[in-house]
Amino acid sequence: MKNKIVAASGVKAASGRSYAPVTLDMVAAAAGVSPSTVSRILNGTAVVSALKKKAVDDAIAELGFVPNPMARGLAGGRTLSIGVVTQAIDSPFYGVALSGIEDALDPAGYSPLFVSGQWNASAEARCIEVLRSRRVDGIIVLTGRLSDQALKTCAKALPVVVTGRSLKAPGLFALNFDNFTGGLLATQHLITLGHRRIAFITGDPAHPDANDRLRGYRTALEQADIPFEAALVVPGEYHEVSGQQAVDRLLASHQQFTAIFAANDQMAFGAALALHRHSLRVPEDISLVGFDDLPSALYAIPPLSTIHHPAYELGQLAARAMLQLIAGEKPTAEVPAPRLVARQSSRRLGSAAP
Amino acid sequence: MKNKIVAASGVKAASGRSYAPVTLDMVAAAAGVSPSTVSRILNGTAVVSALKKKAVDDAIAELGFVPNPMARGLAGGRTLSIGVVTQAIDSPFYGVALSGIEDALDPAGYSPLFVSGQWNASAEARCIEVLRSRRVDGIIVLTGRLSDQALKTCAKALPVVVTGRSLKAPGLFALNFDNFTGGLLATQHLITLGHRRIAFITGDPAHPDANDRLRGYRTALEQADIPFEAALVVPGEYHEVSGQQAVDRLLASHQQFTAIFAANDQMAFGAALALHRHSLRVPEDISLVGFDDLPSALYAIPPLSTIHHPAYELGQLAARAMLQLIAGEKPTAEVPAPRLVARQSSRRLGSAAP
DNA sequence: TTGTAGGCGTTATCAG
DNA sequence: CTGATAACGCCTACAA
Numbered sequence: 001m002k003n004k005i006v007a008a009s010g011v012k013a014a015s016g017r018s019y020a021p022v023t024l025d026m027v028a029a030a031a032g033v034s035p036s037t038v039s040r041i042l043n044g045t046a047v048v049s050a051l052k053k054k055a056v057d058d059a060i061a062e063l064g065f066v067p068n069p070m071a072r073g074l075a076g077g078r079t080l081s082i083g084v085v086t087q088a089i090d091s092p093f094y095g096v097a098l099s100g101i102e103d104a105l106d107p108a109g110y111s112p113l114f115v116s117g118q119w120n121a122s123a124e125a126r127c128i129e130v131l132r133s134r135r136v137d138g139i140i141v142l143t144g145r146l147s148d149q150a151l152k153t154c155a156k157a158l159p160v161v162v163t164g165r166s167l168k169a170p171g172l173f174a175l176n177f178d179n180f181t182g183g184l185l186a187t188q189h190l191i192t193l194g195h196r197r198i199a200f201i202t203g204d205p206a207h208p209d210a211n212d213r214l215r216g217y218r219t220a221l222e223q224a225d226i227p228f229e230a231a232l233v234v235p236g237e238y239h240e241v242s243g244q245q246a247v248d249r250l251l252a253s254h255q256q257f258t259a260i261f262a263a264n265d266q267m268a269f270g271a272a273l274a275l276h277r278h279s280l281r282v283p284e285d286i287s288l289v290g291f292d293d294l295p296s297a298l299y300a301i302p303p304l305s306t307i308h309h310p311a312y313e314l315g316q317l318a319a320r321a322m323l324q325l326i327a328g329e330k331p332t333a334e335v336p337a338p339r340l341v342a343r344q345s346s347r348r349l350g351s352a353a354p
Numbered sequence: 355m356k357n358k359i360v361a362a363s364g365v366k367a368a369s370g371r372s373y374a375p376v377t378l379d380m381v382a383a384a385a386g387v388s389p390s391t392v393s394r395i396l397n398g399t400a401v402v403s404a405l406k407k408k409a410v411d412d413a414i415a416e417l418g419f420v421p422n423p424m425a426r427g428l429a430g431g432r433t434l435s436i437g438v439v440t441q442a443i444d445s446p447f448y449g450v451a452l453s454g455i456e457d458a459l460d461p462a463g464y465s466p467l468f469v470s471g472q473w474n475a476s477a478e479a480r481c482i483e484v485l486r487s488r489r490v491d492g493i494i495v496l497t498g499r500l501s502d503q504a505l506k507t508c509a510k511a512l513p514v515v516v517t518g519r520s521l522k523a524p525g526l527f528a529l530n531f532d533n534f535t536g537g538l539l540a541t542q543h544l545i546t547l548g549h550r551r552i553a554f555i556t557g558d559p560a561h562p563d564a565n566d567r568l569r570g571y572r573t574a575l576e577q578a579d580i581p582f583e584a585a586l587v588v589p590g591e592y593h594e595v596s597g598q599q600a601v602d603r604l605l606a607s608h609q610q611f612t613a614i615f616a617a618n619d620q621m622a623f624g625a626a627l628a629l630h631r632h633s634l635r636v637p638e639d640i641s642l643v644g645f646d647d648l649p650s651a652l653y654a655i656p657p658l659s660t661i662h663h664p665a666y667e668l669g670q671l672a673a674r675a676m677l678q679l680i681a682g683e684k685p686t687a688e689v690p691a692p693r694l695v696a697r698q699s700s701r702r703l704g705s706a707a708p
Numbered sequence: 709t710t711g712t713a714g715g716c717g718t719t720a721t722c723a724g
Numbered sequence: 725c726t727g728a729t730a731a732c733g734c735c736t737a738c739a740a
Contacts (some may be wrong), residue, residue, distance in 0.1 A: 034728075035718080039719060070428045070488075073718090102469075135418040240650075299626075301655050387710080390710075391733065401709070403709065406710085428715095
């Protein structure tokens with residue numbers, strides 16, 4: 001059913017003609033059947049004789065008919081559009097995820113409707129109102145600040161897929177990345193390289209994932225019998241400036257450290273710049289590890305060691321889960337496990353060569 | 355079916371929703387007026403007595419009524435949504451522009467509907483079909499590959515705002531950034547610093563802006579009486595890898611050069627990495643200038659000198675122009691002029707200190 | 709200034 | 725299997 005819609009618009013695009021309001025009724029007339037029959041063929045709602053089906057398919061192709069989503073939404077109660085609450089559409093991390101969502105939704109004939117919550121619970125709540133008023137068929141929330149309760153309530157009204165937290169509720173599916181293990185891996189990596197005084201730049205404490213990453217850091221230290229030192233943990237806010245400031249503060253405090261683990265890549269970039277400004281080289285003087293594996297991590301100087309966070313796949317998974325939820329199936333998607341990507345920003349303590 | 359209320363709740367119950375649809379009719383009933391009066395107040399279509407207006411406004415607030423965009427769209431009115439054809443929603447440049455669009459549209463009650471064309475004319479054509487089928491009130495095309503003709507045709511059916519090219523047609527408004535001057539400024543900057551052998555990494559030749567930037571480069575050379583050398587111009591494709599490869603090729607060709615101007619920041623980042631890999635320092639050995647002033651340019655090491663391209667403002671301007679077009683006004687927006695942002699990746703030729 | 713009636717393009721519910 | 729017919733929620737003449 002869905003494929004037909006895509007095919008139809010493809011044909012129309014290929015013919016390059018300008019828009020004309022071809023309605024379902026016109027198709028019906030052209031095919032010599034009733035509108036209901038056309039509708040049934042379009043939606044696979046009922047079995048139709050092969051003969052009429054062909055006649056209708058031909059008419060659709062001929063006329064370049066594209067169903068009107070408005071009318072469809074009004075009559076049928078669905079809009080073939082999925083609301084996506086993101087925090088910042090221009091974030092390097094979310095951008096990739098959105099791209100994954102779009103790609104997964106498209107073949108099913110659904111369109112994403114993006115709204116930005118700006119890391120602000122009340123803005124997010126407003127976003128959800130907007131989406132509802134537009135009668136989206138479901139809502140995907142990319143790691144926001146809404147309370148679990150708010151999401152559960154929302155899920156009573158329409159399917160919800162949320163990333164960045166674990167949560168169980170009817171009509172709701174949560175897709176959580178294992179930030180704890182990610183933090184663990186990153187820290188273990190540095191420990192394995194011989195580092196013992198490892199500074200940590202935290203993420204925004206309001207994010208659950210930030211705390212998980214911190215827990216991973218602490219656990220790795222414990223496992224290696226390295227005492228935790230609060231002075232080596234500096235607060236950040238997940239963006240570049242905060243990483244830069246964190247390092248400035250760290251340096252000003254005269255704490256000794258040979259490595260830095262930043263809770264995300266953006267802060268790692270800021271940290272790298274601060275180190276550079278203080279004439280500290282990465283990785284010769286200080287090893288640096290980030291988190292997320294943004295596309296740009298590969299082009300940092302030196303290329304950043306980091307934890308791979310599959311944002312694109314996450315978007316795809318979320319979208320597919322939503323499609324399943326809508327179809328009444330139970331989503332089973334699992335987020336890929338975190339994986340360390342060792343590049344050139346980290347090296348063995350005291351080694352001259354990499 | 356006995357009456358509307360029963361019918362409505364029946365539908366909702368069937369689809370398992372608890373979201374109570376408040377309709378315009380209900381508002382009318384609550385306020386003791388006719389539906390058309392409510393509609394008029396909602397749209398400002400006609401003058402209504404202050405008394406009834408207040409009653410209706412109260413009822414709307416009381417019931418938490420939100421007009422159904424589907425019904426509104428179907429009935430022939432607006433959908434309050436603007437289609438935005440972007441090339442890659444996860445591009446650092448476009449992400450910022452989208453953000454500007456969203457922010458400018460929101461206060462007017464419009465929502466953007468983003469679709470990605472992937473730098474592919476036929477995909478873009480399909481995008482436009484999708485947007486039209488969703489009955490968007492207008493289309494903003496962010497620098498695509500569609501032919502001017504295709505855009506003009508499209509503009510006959512609904513308002514179109516396009517960036518990245520100059521074009522005049524009824525119902526169409528083009529917002530073009532002055533890429534030529536940008537290229538000129540960047541090159542002049544390097545020349546002023548004493549550089550004479552300046553390599554240029556081009557953008558994808560399929561983009562008009564890429565050629566304009568190249569023209570700017572050539573013109574600056576001419577003005578300074580520096581002979582143009584084809585061997586110093588290497589093709590790129592606007593992404594990091596291509597910048598990296600361009601430098602590899604340049605170095606392999608044994609051409610002498612003291613500076614590189616990359617047609618966008620992403621290629622400049624790739625170029626910087628390639629230089630780093632070849633143990634060439636920026637800016638001590640090679641000066642580097644980019645184009646676009648991506649947010650991350652500020653955090654490159656060293657921070658990248660570049661041409662400021664106001665992506666966010668561009669998005670805002672495009673959105674506002676669209677709003678004007680819809681209102682029947684003639685947009686007059688002008689894109690801010692390009693501006694050089696000198697940071698640390700470029701310095702005077704032969705100088706030891708910055 | 710206000711109300712009434714008809715229709716926008718589909719889907720869903722009935723009979724046949 | 726198929727075809728009328730009634731919604732869906734709102735807007736816009738047309739009438740009053």
